Amino acid sequence: MEERKNRVFGLLGKDISYSFSRGYFTEKFKKMGFEKCKYVNFDIPTIKKFPSEVIETPHLSGINVTIPYKQEVIPYLDKLDKTAKKIGAVNTIKLTKRGNLKGYNTDVIGFEKSISPFLKKHHKFALILGTGGASKAIAYALKQNKIDYKFVSRNPSGKKQISYENLSEEVINKYTVIINCTPLGTSPNVDKYPSIPYQFLSEKHLLFDLIYNPELTVFLSKGQEKGATVKNGYEMLEIQAEESWKIWNQSK
The missing domain is CATH 3.40.50.10860 (Leucine Dehydrogenase, chain A, domain 1)
Structure with missing residues (x-):
């Protein structure tokens, strides 16, 4: 440097x-x-x-x-x-x-390092809320860690996508990792949150929100109320920032 x-x-x-x-x-x-x-x-x-x-x-x-x-x-x-x-x-x-x-x-390594301490043996299936650029890195990281996933979209297309309307109790029971890759809930619009059936969440669930501001989004607090483990995106951002710094200072 x-x-x-x-x-x-x-x-x-x-x-x-x-x-x-x-x-x-x-x-x-x-x-x-x-x-x-x-x-x-x-x-x-x-x-x-x-x-x-x-x-x-x-x-x-x-x-x-x-x-x-x-x-x-x-x-x-x-x-x-x-x-x-x-x-x-x-x-x-x-x-x-x-x-x-x-x-x-660097989103991949940031997400992997941030979520891995919270993953348990029963976390075999994940729902990725949103289909933007960040969600693609999340999907890649999940695949690397042998966690099957589906994208949740307002306009689903293909086998890997499901609509919010089709998030039944059965689906939520199976997909115990839920990652919010949408901007819903970001400050200043802190009252917004993804439309999923929170009533079916349990202590088996792990909710990860890429948002870091506010620290506890409505998405995470609704999960917490049901006993779910929750994690926001702050640490992921710190890790990916440091990875960016390494890349910028490589001699190549």
């Missing part, structure tokens, strides 16, 4: 004033004494602005990617690493020494 150089990092997304990443990395640079490093939000209304408003930024070294651009940014990249290619979604971009843009996905 060349701390003497001006280096700019940032978060690509839409409506991201809440940005975990900016606060996390600003504090990290302060602690490390990297006064010339800066982390900014690239809050753009459309991915078409990516080349002019993001890539042209002087001293740009690395980018994190969040909703809704984890898939949309891919056509603008020169290369994807193996994991990002398999998933079809990117949350980290490195500007290489040759000036190329290479995409990675």
Whole structure:
């Protein structure tokens, strides 16, 4: 890490004033004494602005990617690493020494490390709420850990997807891991939550919410009321942020 150089990092997304990443990395640079490093939000209304408003930024070294651009940014990249290619979604971009843009996905390792201490033998089946870019990384991680899964969607298509209306007591009893990959419940809209039949939850269930603000979403609190184990997305974000940092500072 060349701390003497001006280096700019940032978060690509839409409506991201809440940005975990900016606060996390600003504090990290302060602690490390990297006064010339800066982390900014690239809050753009459309991915078409990516080349002019993001890539042209002087001293740009690395980018994190969040909703809704984890898939949309891919056509603008020169290369994807193996994991990002398999998933079809990117949350980290490195500007290489040759000036190329290479995409990675650190959501996988962040989710895996964060959820694994809570997984028990009976957690064999999972429901993934939402079908966006983040959900693809979650599905990949579950597959790696031999947990069968289904996506829950408002407009399901194919065998791997099920509608919210079809979440019966039987389905909920079988799928004891439920992961919220939707933005429902994120601050300031803290009263919102995914429409699942919470009355069928039990102490056998594990509910994981990718949201970290608020700390306890309605989704998680409804699970907690039924005795379920709950976990928010804060630790996952910390882990994936550190993985991004490693990628940005690799010599390649």
